[in-house]
Amino acid sequence: MFEMKLPDPGEGLLEAEIVTWLVAPGDTVEVNQIVVEVETAKSVVELPAAVAGVVGELFCAEGDVVPVGSVIMTIDDGSGSGSGAKVRYSGDSQADGAEIDAEPRDTGVMPSGDPAAESSGSGSVLVGYGTSDAPVARRARKGGVAASAPQTDQVHDSYGLEDTPGHRTEQVRRSNRVDAEPQEPPLPRPETGRTPTGAVAVTDPVGRPLAKPAVRRLARDLGIDLTTVAGTGDNGTITPTDVAQAAAGEGSGRRGPTRIPLRGVRRQMLNSMQASLQVPQASVWMDVDVTETVALIDQLKERREFAGLRISPIIVLAKAVCLAMARHPEVNSSLDLIRQEIIVNPDVNLGIAAATQRGLVVPNIKAAQEMNLLELAQALNELVAKVREGRITPADAAHGTFTITNVGVFGVEGGTPILNPNESAILLLGTFNRRPWVVGEGEDERLEIRTIAKLTLTIDHRVLDGEQASRFLSDVATILTDPGLSLLF
Numbered sequence: 236m237f238e239m240k241l242p243d244p245g246e247g248l249l250e251a252e253i254v255t256w257l258v259a260p261g262d263t264v265e266v267n268q269i270v271v272e273v274e275t276a277k278s279v280v281e282l283p284a285a286v287a288g289v290v291g292e293l294f295c296a297e298g299d300v301v302p303v304g305s306v307i308m309t310i311d312d313g314s315g316s317g318s319g320a321k322v323r324y325s326g327d328s329q330a331d332g333a334e335i336d337a338e339p340r341d342t343g344v345m346p347s348g349d350p351a352a353e354s355s356g357s358g359s360v361l362v363g364y365g366t367s368d369a370p371v372a373r374r375a376r377k378g379g380v381a382a383s384a385p386q387t388d389q390v391h392d393s394y395g396l397e398d399t400p401g402h403r404t405e406q407v408r409r410s411n412r413v414d415a416e417p418q419e420p421p422l423p424r425p426e427t428g429r430t431p432t433g434a435v436a437v438t439d440p441v442g443r444p445l446a447k448p449a450v451r452r453l454a455r456d457l458g459i460d461l462t463t464v465a466g467t468g469d470n471g472t473i474t475p476t477d478v479a480q481a482a483a484g485e486g487s488g489r490r491g492p493t494r495i496p497l498r499g500v501r502r503q504m505l506n507s508m509q510a511s512l513q514v515p516q517a518s519v520w521m522d523v524d525v526t527e528t529v530a531l532i533d534q535l536k537e538r539r540e541f542a543g544l545r546i547s548p549i550i551v552l553a554k555a556v557c558l559a560m561a562r563h564p565e566v567n568s569s570l571d572l573i574r575q576e577i578i579v580n581p582d583v584n585l586g587i588a589a590a591t592q593r594g595l596v597v598p599n600i601k602a603a604q605e606m607n608l609l610e611l612a613q614a615l616n617e618l619v620a621k622v623r624e625g626r627i628t629p630a631d632a633a634h635g636t637f638t639i640t641n642v643g644v645f646g647v648e649g650g651t652p653i654l655n656p657n658e659s660a661i662l663l664l665g666t667f668n669r670r671p672w673v674v675g676e677g678e679d680e681r682l683e684i685r686t687i688a689k690l691t692l693t694i695d696h697r698v699l700d701g702e703q704a705s706r707f708l709s710d711v712a713t714i715l716t717d718p719g720l721s722l723l724f
Contacts, residue, residue: 237286237310241273243303251275252498253299253307254452257443262290264310271307272448274498279448279625288312297455437471446473449591449625456495457482504595510656518651519704520691523712524672529686531718540609545619548688549587549641550612551718552664552711556639557583557604558724559710566707567636568659568698577698586638586655587615589622596622597638597655598631643667649689659698662711665689688715 241251254272258264267283270290274280291309295301437445444461446454450473454461459481466473497505528551535546560567560583569578585603589596598621600606600614621627638655643666652663665688672685692708714721 236291236314237288237312238306239270239282239285239308239310241301241303241305241307242282250300250302253295253297253301254279254448254455255297256293258290258308260290260292264288264290272451273301274452275629279452280628281448284310286310286312437466444473445471447625450475450478454478454481507656508653511654514654515696516654516693517696517701517704518691518693519701519708520649520689521708521712522687522689523715524674524685525667525688525715526686527717527719528715529667535608535612541612544612544616546612547615548643548664548667549639550608550615551715552639552662553585553587553600553603553611553615554608555711555714555721556585556637556662557606558714558721559707560604560637561724562710563703563707565703566660566694566699569636569657570659570695570698580636582636584634584636586632586635586658587618588638588640589619591622591625596627596632597635598622598627599633599635599638601634637661639664643688649691651691652693654693654695659695660704660707661693662708663691663693665691690715 251273252275254274256271258270264270264284264287266285266287269281270284271282272279273282288310291311293308294305295307301307444451444464445466445468446461451461453475454464454473457478459478461473461478464473464477464481465471467477468474495501525548528548531551532546532548535541535550564579565577567580567583569580570576571578582602583604584599584601586597586599589598598618600611600618603611603614606614618627618631621631635655636658638652638658638661640652640661641664642650643664646666648668649665650663652661654661667686667688669684670687671682672687673680674683674685675681690708690712692704694704710724714724
């Protein structure tokens with residue numbers, strides 16, 4: 236009997252939530268067949284079966300929050316009985332008198348005393364599937380019972396949070412129903428006065444409505460049955476807009492409030508913003524004539540090298556930030572309160588804030604300062620594609636050093652951005668507006684209709700002062716005003 240465990244997603248994440256089971260006990264599965272969708276703090280990923288056989292038992296229900304390394308299902312591959320106890324978990328529910336027989340999971344600490352055990356190693360595990368069979372060590376729970384709850388302190392500490400309760404993992408009663416509801420207060424369902432649309436969703440070969448994992452998760456959070464939603468996407472695929480429209484309601488009668496659980500991306504965003512507001516922040520801003528930047532973007536769209544790429548002002552802004560950062564490396568810093576040091580990062584891991592249906596995510600382009608304009612465009616387009624498809628992983632969002640956020644795409648002129656944890660600056664770009672602008676000097680001074688945008692820079696005032704922030708912002712504005720001046724940087 237093969238025991239399938241929840242793999243380690245890396246980046247310090249110690250748990251994941253079961254989103255959708257794609258198999259049921261008794262089903263026959265093949266190697267690499269997708270059997271379950273799980274959600275980490277930043278993405279929804281699909282886990283494949285590592286062996287072929289017959290599905291035995293599912294040890295957690297949809298909605299359960301499961302610690303890394305826990306057995307989530309068994310597959311009868313003809314190898315006989317498996318070893319180790321199975322654990323059933325419920326992320327938010329609590330069962331009185333529940334018993335937990337926990338199998339040790341990899342804590343990242345090598346056992347001591349046994350050279351053979353120390354040398355056996357488990358190998359790297361990425362987001363997806365693959366776990367270790369090597370011996371592992373864990374701290375015993377007080378009272379002699381092995382602890383099964385994830386140690387979340389280090390995660391919360393990284394965001395500067397104190398006394399943040401970790402997730403409790405307790406036993407839930409097994410249900411062979413794949414669609415069993417999590418043992419927690421259910422989401423509000425549509426009122427009886429609502430009438431179904433009568434739409435029938437297009438299904439895939441296994442009978443599921445055609446929808447990406449993120450869309451299925453959104454529907455579950457909103458209490459929408461995807462089988463009643465007609466998809467408007469390619470080949471009848473259900474889109475986030477389709478789900479939102481279904482949640483808006485049809486039929487008569489007043490709807491009650493919609494409750495959206497603070498899980499996954501939304502919970503991560505909550506923690507990050509709470510930590511950010513503990514930092515003393517200051518902002519500087521200026522209006523910038525970006526007429527020449529617009530002209531440059533139009534030229535790039537005609538270039539053969541940029542064929543097939545979406546070219547936007549963010550690409551030019553990203554390059555301007557990297558060039559200005561070379562003159563002002565202190566802006567690319569973080570604060571180490573324990574050692575009382577300011578850490579000037581050698582690489583510009585440039586974060587791009589992206590709004591999704593499930594909350595704000597900030598993946599970053601690693602070592603952006605080493606890329607030319609074409610490479611930046613390619614990297615940015617790849618990030619956008621991963622965000623739209625819900626493929627952003629924790630590694631994509633880790634180790635950011637500076638963030639750009641663009642509210643101009645929503646028609647907003649400006650705002651005051653809030654720092655991401657462990658970063659010292661964030662730059663906001665507003666919408667491009669055509670308006671009168673004074674150009675020229677002296678006798679040549681005149682009014683012209685130009686394209687103007689507002690830039691706002693927020694800094695950690697413990698690390699940077701107003702002069703440093705102003706000089707950096709001025710250099711970025713200079714490049715956007717006249718991109719040719721970038722040759723001087």
